[in-house]
Amino acid sequence: MRTETNHEVGKLINYFENYINDLNKDFTLLSKSIQQIRTTSQNTSHLTVSNNDTPRPISTTLPPIIDEEESHPIEPDQTFSEDIYDRLTYQTLVHTNSYSSREHLSVKSTKRRCHQTTKKRLHRRRAPTYIKELKAYLAHRESSINDMVKISDVKRFSNVLVWLSNQATSPSLIETSAPISLIKNDNPTVPQCKDQPFNNYLTYDNIRWKLKVRKEVFSPAETFNQPLLIELLYRQIIRDIFSSVCVRISEAERTNMKSFLSSHGVAMISDINLIKTSLTKKAIIEQARQWSIYFARLFPLRTTSNDLHLLGVSHSGIRLIKQSRSATSTSILKVMDTFPFDVIQNVSSIRNGSSIEIELTKKSIIVQSDRIHKIKQMIDKFLIESRMEMNRLSRTSNHKSLSTPLSNPSDGFKSSTQASLMTYSQTMSEIQQSPSFDVSTPKSTLPTGHSMMEFALQNFKLQNKKRSKKNWSTSEWTWQEYADLIKWSKIPIQTPLLRHSTNGSLRISRQCFLAIMRFMGDYTMIRGQANTDCLLYLLKNMYKHRILIDEVLCQILKQLTDNQSHVGDSIRNGWTLLAIVLNYFVPSDHLKPYFMKYLQEHYHQNGKLIQLCRNHYEQTTKYGGRKTMPNKSEFDLYTTTDQNRGKHQTFLLPGGVPLIILIKPSMVIANCLKLLCEHLNISDELENTEYSIFIISDTKNISRLLTPAEYIFDVLNECIRSNLTDFHLIIKRMLWVTIPFVLTSDTHSEMFINFMYHQLVPELTDGKMILLFNNHLSDELMQEIALLGALQYRASNKSGVPSMREVKYLLPTTVLKLKTIHPQQWTTAVHEKLYSSVESMSLIEAKMAFLNLIQTWPLFGVTFFTAQSVNDSLIRSPCFIGINKHGLLFLDLDTRETMRTIVYNDLISIRRYQTVIDIKYGNLDELHVIQCQIDKAQELIALSGRYLNFIGRNLTSPFESDATQIPTPTDTNPI
Template sequence: MKALFAKHGVEQNVDPVEEHVKKTIVTAARETWEIYFSRLFPASGSVGTGVQVLSVSHSGIKLLKTVKSSAAAPDYFRVLRPYTYADILFVTIPSENMLEFNLTNEKLILFSAKAPQVKHLIDTFINEIKKDSDYVIAERNFVTDDRSLLSFHKGDIIKLQVMDGLEKGYSYGCVVRKKVVFLEELKRDTQDFGWKFGAVFGRSAAFPAEHVHPVAPPDFLSLPLDRKSEPRGGAGQFAVSSAVAVAVASTMAAHEIDQTIEKVSLDGFADGDLDERALLDSKYDMLEFAKKYFRQGPSGKGDSLKSKNKNRASREPTEMIKFSKTPLTESLIEFTDPSMNRVAADLFLSVMRFMGDAPLRGMTEQEVVSNFLKLIEEFTLMKDEAYCQLLKQLTANTSSKPDSCQRGWRLLYILTAFHRCSEVLKPFLLKYLQQSFRSAGAQYQGIAKACEQNLKQTFQYGGRMVPPNNMELKAMMAGRSSKRQLFLFPGGIERHVKIKTCTVALEVIEELCYEMGLHKLEAMEEYAIFLVTNRALHTSTTAASASVLFQSTAGQNVRPLNKHEYILDVATEAELVDSDFSFWFRRVVWTQPLKFDNELCVAMHYNQILPDYRKGLLNVLPHGKVSDQQFHQISKLAALQHRAKDIIFIPSIHELSEYIATPLFKKQPPQQWVIMVTQHMQQVQTLNPHQARAQFLGLVSAFPMFGSSFFYIHSSSSTTFYAPCIVAVNQHGLHFLHKNTHELMAVVPLVEVQSSRTQRPTAGTSYPYVDLTLGDMNTQRVIQLQLEQGLELCRVIAMQVENMMSLREKRLTLPPSEITML
């Protein structure tokens, strides 16, 4: 700016200055002085963010922090994080004093008493920027098989183009920016429940204008965020850089601002690789955290000397981290929003009640825990406050209740299973736990170690969602952190697995696969856990159903589990619906070779394949004709099934009718089948049951439909095949088979499947629908299938597509903040 003054000969107290020079200087100040042309509002983020002020200007918003300067120089603002209006999609006020910024990559939560004024000002700037823009952003999905219309998904950027003769309410354009989503599971109970596998764009067409709203033009969209200098090393780096990650509720933000933050904030914790030396540093003692982030001592204005001394003592960090016999009236951590004090007081009262240091007032332990967890879930800003309160009550505990400290540790065990702390608090919390279980002779070593393990799982998988039921809570209070859960293999084979508080489905799959001798990750990815519950019978008959992977009696509901779902969360919810629920273990994808050396592995696959084979689903017979070679092959398979039951006698005609699919059994007289099978019985008598099953699997693995999951389709919108029919889903695609002859009517390769989603049944129908979006870069179409097991079909297709992409080394990995939820 000095150079600009010198260039135009501008000096202090010198007039006149030409008008164009004034405009040049004002424009330069507007663009270079960060907050000079801004309105400032008081605001706060989460613990440790340091956010004190929100700056709003024509260029965007900035999170500011007041920095103390020397005595001679005045205090100044430091910019913690800037956001341009290209980053801000829209702003809402979910509750009083709360601002929710919906950004392109994440959400930013701030609290300000001036929330309405902030929103109004930002909305004004955004509307001005969008006024002359030729670009819009999709607010929700619009998928259609009408070639005259443009399909897109929520979050896509569309360039508007000139087109004459459009219907009212329609615009014309093409998608120019789309975030690719890889196998992202959508929210349940929404219209768009399903999985999207890729992005198809580049074509121009008309679309309903109501599905989009204006957005800044691409040159504005692509402006990079200014990276401001920050203090390097020490507490300054930790308090500022890592703090921003908490403010925007995203660990990714911390890395974007400063790549070295990983070493300080122990972000490798989820991988199990902790920097032990960092935790030895005294700067991660809870006392240091209290000095930085707890409330400071009172000003003392208007207080008596006695009350002033008492307040000063209670506000000393050394006292604030120690046990208190009296309830808190304000939060330990200093928030600018005074309403947080009430929440903090309620949290602390829950802690005291659970530890026995305050009366329950008619509440049960389970209700206290539920209220405690619900408060934290509702006010996510208070996660660190809850952790700090618990650590306070565990430190130098002088309660008159003998089990107060033990109960406090139990509550901490529950908290670590449900909610992660912030990146700021993480190293302090870890050091506290590690000191507790590593100190020689420490009383609570075991549960402290369990808390650390829970925290690791919570950071990796997101934390439990369903509060513990009465039975689980009693087990926790008794010191039992695991239970034996039954998992059913095909054929009724039972396996019990030790389920801990934070065990997820993936860990169960790994354990069961290990027992079957499967140790490669690629092999484990082909299996899944299913929840089976009873439900009311449908009025229409399902006798023709051919779904064998999800074989269930009438009135059963089979739901596939996401591999990151917590087993005890699923079990707790299922218990409310059906106390006789069960977990099934099944193979879904069949690309990895079969293993024949492990008896459990062979028995599992044999029992899963057998029902499909006996219904004649695995082998496709053109025009229903059976060759002599096929007759002999079917006879040998019947003999192997008989030997697998450890029977050496000749099978009866009734037994043969079970071993051979009905359409095939009718192809020749029953006695002829007996003669042919008897010949093969002589060859297989030397085999033991395990060898007979293995040989059976080896033979049927060559059949066309081997490794398929079968579903019965009640109706379809497609004109290339007719329903009712059967769809077989395998690594090669979706095969639509005739419901009786099982002849192939149509095939959809996996590479053509763009997305699948379920829709609720319409009025007067019994079963839900599945919309399949099919096509390539040039063409797209949507077919609608009606079937009972829509969710299962979507999940199987998802696993097959994921496997296909993995095999082709096209797996796309994006950080969570880069994934667009459709």
């Protein structure tokens, strides 16, 4: 259907172009007619053309819809949609790229004023029948990086726009020499660009359509120095900031920019002309260039999910973006991951051109899109340009000064415009380390390289400072005022530090600062109040009012800077508080570089606590932060002087063997598993992921699998709050991928051998691994089962031989039900194995022999789930659904015969609806769906998802994969 539609649209466009060519031939006749009108002067209203001007082709000057010989009635009920335009974006003054967005920066074609020429009204030809198809083509035509459209070609595009406009008043042609204005001039008496000469040309008058143009993307080495381009970019950014339509700007970016603009008197869109200097406008543009996706070309990725996934390519790198809905049901774009160009090694095409593999420094990602060729072409071009720019900067970096000296230190920064240049005029590649500075030294320099002074100048507001737009230019401030804002204060602050704080957060900000002072010991506690109360107040308000996160972090850094407290532990308490807060929250992207630079510069103050802050920051960034408030015992871990700062926690191995490790408040289950695997002498990181931790309780009959991203202290605190005291943390192997393995006492610890042995013995006696043929047991398998029984008896360190009753507990339950083999036969077979070889083995040798034998069985490593019904004629119900490293197996309930196998390469999705799962497999040409009724549907989904993640086939993400990618299922419980 898509091919036929494109073919039909191609026919329409060809017809439209042929029509333009036909009108070119008629242009000579039209010119002669105009000359006759001039000569005879028969009409008082006519069209004039300069004698020195040679008529240009009508396809570049006149709209092909104009015909002065035909006069048809105008249909006033049709108007041209402002959303339909050719996606033009200006890349330089004379070039622009095509664009695909609904965001606009208006460049209006206004009425030509003050022209003393007479006009002749010309009527439009009636629109053809294919007008809807042409409008759809113009609205949805895919953009390309190679589509370069000159600004001078705007009139050619207007031919189509006027045809589609159908406004009530028809446009007229007039002769003028005034320049085409790309910016609406509020004062028509003031000409724009009057120094630039223009020849006479034909243009429209009395028109109502608008041509909207915007800047979409910068190339890595692109500059913007032309005054007109700076003005266009500035106006685009300002209009997007004060408009809620632009989804490319996050709330934090919008708030920070509004704060900066308000410092220059721009509080609303009508104040757009208050900023006059080009330096300030360039600073605003440079700040917008640092935003995540504002200047980026967005490509939709191929996925079956309801959410829209995008790939953004910008001058700084590529970003994986997901479109979602906010609390107010507005569309927002969330950046899932960012890959700068310096970590991209190569981009290669795979899968017949439908996907590309982007090789990074430490991993690779695979993306699928209908526009994959455009994506690869753009990334390749930007990657080459980025490397050339980095080489150029590295060659010239030694010639650039780190800072600019102040000519008069007493003046400080009298204009916030000067202050803004410290960061907004810098690109990320030009930021250098800042030297130390002293506010009282005449030779002090501008603080660069993400210092807190730099952040304060941009985002802090001075207290008790009244200013207005009228006297803004005369309002002065000094460096010393802002230096006081970032230094320790012995009295509470009266207003928040950050400019964008809301009125509702004023009181809470003051109370948070008081809580910080009390925690550090710089302010008297309320009666009955303790440090834990101050901490809980901060955490609860930061969780409830997210806008306070940066505010509280800045307040803590303020009290740590140049601390003059008489309390000896004030600084130590401050760093302790910061470490606890970072275990729950991290600074925003705007504050992050300044915050991390502060930690780096003050590492000499208290290296251990600052390193703890860094560790907590990394953990919170990776896993999302703690969810439960700390209790008294956890709080004591921070205040202790012990270097370990942790708690000893007991974990139970299979067989009830205890294993004690040291856990810390920032650790997650994945960290605990890594420590446990180290004790088990498991060094392979991939093998670590095959193990899991369960929490169980006998009294309340609770058994829950803990996810790797759960914080261990959150789990323990939740148990305490639920009055669950008899719980146990048990480690168990869930995945069997790195098999088979050869066990030796040299390469594996005795603890690991005992671990594996005690986990597999119950699985053997359960009998699900026994494979029968026609409900009969082969002689070879019988001898192996007897040997395993003998090895179990020897591993239990019992003397003599087992009785017939004891042999019953050494064998699988399924073989005991077979009528073809009597209990006395099993007892005799086990005795023979004991006498022949097993009796002389040591305990550890018997366990290793047991493990080496059982892992050779076909169904070893399979986890079994019972399905009550399956809607497949080839599968007998009920049955077993087995999951192993190869895929899904449908097994006979009695014989374990494999009735159907679905390998992971054929698996598309697994959906769960309570106790029913839908398994979709096959390919896009031939899809199959199996529906199963299963009690443990959630456990099956979780286990299969872990297998898929292990082999690099994560169904939850449409972006990353080490192998073949599978789209995300659309249900609420996908793998």
